[in-house]
Amino acid sequence: xxxxxxxxxxxxxxxxxxxxxxxxxxxxxxxxxxxxxxxxxxxxxxxxxxxxxxxxxxxxxxxxxxxxxxxxxxxxxxxxxxxxxxxxxxxxxxxxxxxxxxxxxxxxxxxxxxxxxxxxxxxxxxxxxx
Amino acid sequence: xxxxxxxxxxxxxxxxxxxxxxxxxxxxxxxxxxxxxxxxxxxxxxxxxxxxxxxxxxxxxxxxxxxxxxxxxxxxxxxxxxxxxxxxxxxxxxxxxxxxxxxxxxxxxxxxxxxxxxxxxxxxxxxxxxxxxxxxxxxxxxxxxxxxxxxxxxxxxxxxxxxxxxxxxxxxxxxxxxxxxxxxxxxxxxxxxxxxxxxxxxxxxxxxxxxxxxxxxxxxxxxxxxxxxxxxxxxxxxxxxxxxxxxxxxxxxxxxxxxxxxxxxxxxxxxxxxxxxxxxxxxxxxxxxxx
Numbered sequence: 488x489x490x491x492x493x494x495x496x497x498x499x500x501x502x503x504x505x506x507x508x509x510x511x512x513x514x515x516x517x518x519x520x521x522x523x524x525x526x527x528x529x530x531x532x533x534x535x536x537x538x539x540x541x542x543x544x545x546x547x548x549x550x551x552x553x554x555x556x557x558x559x560x561x562x563x564x565x566x567x568x569x570x571x572x573x574x575x576x577x578x579x580x581x582x583x584x585x586x587x588x589x590x591x592x593x594x595x596x597x598x599x600x601x602x603x604x605x606x607x608x609x610x611x612x613x614x615x616x617x
Numbered sequence: 618x619x620x621x622x623x624x625x626x627x628x629x630x631x632x633x634x635x636x637x638x639x640x641x642x643x644x645x646x647x648x649x650x651x652x653x654x655x656x657x658x659x660x661x662x663x664x665x666x667x668x669x670x671x672x673x674x675x676x677x678x679x680x681x682x683x684x685x686x687x688x689x690x691x692x693x694x695x696x697x698x699x700x701x702x703x704x705x706x707x708x709x710x711x712x713x714x715x716x717x718x719x720x721x722x723x724x725x726x727x728x729x730x731x732x733x734x735x736x737x738x739x740x741x742x743x744x745x746x747x748x749x750x751x752x753x754x755x756x757x758x759x760x761x762x763x764x765x766x767x768x769x770x771x772x773x774x775x776x777x778x779x780x781x782x783x784x785x786x787x788x789x790x791x792x793x794x795x796x797x798x799x800x801x802x803x804x805x806x807x808x809x810x811x812x813x814x815x816x817x818x819x820x821x822x823x824x825x826x827x828x829x830x831x832x833x834x835x836x837x838x839x840x841x842x843x844x845x846x847x848x849x850x851x852x853x854x855x856x857x858x859x860x861x862x863x864x865x866x867x868x869x870x871x872x873x874x875x876x877x878x879x880x881x882x883x884x885x886x887x888x889x890x891x892x893x894x895x896x897x898x899x900x901x902x903x904x905x906x907x908x
Binding site for chain 2: 503517
């Protein structure tokens with residue numbers, strides 16, 4: 488049985504990135520990955536760097552650094568300023584991002600929260616790169 | 618009475634001015650379309666974010682422990698005013714309308730015996746405000762070299778505001794910008810962003826019970842700084858569209874006025890040319906008669 492569909496919207500400050508009816512979405516929520524299906528309980532959470540995976544008949548993957556997520560009445564709303572489609576990212580900028588993040592994480596001034604986010608950023612980016 | 622030559626020169630100069638204003642109008646019209654599109658595209662983001670914050674605030678049990686960005690520092694002694702204007706002139710009353718609104722607010726703040734701090738964004742606002750309120754300006758930003766303002770610029774300003782707030786530099790923060798209503802109407806606005814002014818937009822009470830992960834306060838702490846940048850960005854977008862709209866209207870008027878002026882000058886020119894011809898004829902005729 489195929490799961491029932493619900494709406495997902497990704498909105499950036501510069502406009503709508505994506506709006507479609509999908510089967511399942513996996514988001515990198517701050518406290519762990521979270522899979523969302525139709526009729527999920529209403530929830531508000533925010534994101535750490537990672538991949539948003541949207542499963543429809545095909546699969547679409549976005550990389551995000553942060554964002555806010557609200558699920559209510561079968562609409563998943565993702566507000567983020569950093570969503571990038573995975574297949575539109577090139578290796579050169581990826582490597583640069585990894586280096587920047589690795590440099591930042593060694594900085595002693597940053598707090599634990601930032602360190603946590605950055606470690607995920609590095610991990611995800613490295614995974615993409617492979 | 619100016620000579621024929623003078624009139625000719627003036628007509629020529631007005632005509633070339635007209636060409637410039639016409640070109641500026643066309644450029645503004647083209648830019649306006651894009652800016653307007655951006656402003657409209659950007660609206661859902663800020664609206665949705667406001668909505669989420671509203672939902673969050675509703676479910677906070679203990680308002681006293683809510684993040685300071687939301688409820689403010691509990692005082693209203695020091696006001697921070699962020700005035701967003703354009704970097705370029707020649708756009709009608711655009712810049713002065715914002716400054717006028719801002720100045721009236723400054724006056725109120727000072728008369729009430731409160732402290733005032735100003736951040737200006739955009740060169741024109743700085744020029745207009747520094748004359749009277751120069752000593753209150755603590756920082757000025759300008760993104761003149763940027764072709765299009767992106768979210769990053771808004772974040773720079775947002776972060777500046779937040780770090781000032783965390784250093785207890787001010788209690789209340791207000792944004793001044795022009796709200797783009799349509800091409801001819803732009804409404805200067807003062808929007809309070811700290812403490813967040815959250816109005817429940819629709820009266821229908823949705824009693825959705827949300828689950829929060831992590832806790833409400835933690836989400837709010839993460840979300841509120843973003844909201845500030847978002848509001849600044851929204852103001853930027855609205856301002857950009859308003860600037861182009863305002864410039865387009867101003868340049869349209871200027872082109873029309875130049876046309877009127879050319880018509881008037883041409884009539885003058887023809888009249889004095891005719892006068893000089895008549896004069897010469899009279900001279901010839903009276904010369905012939907006296908023979």
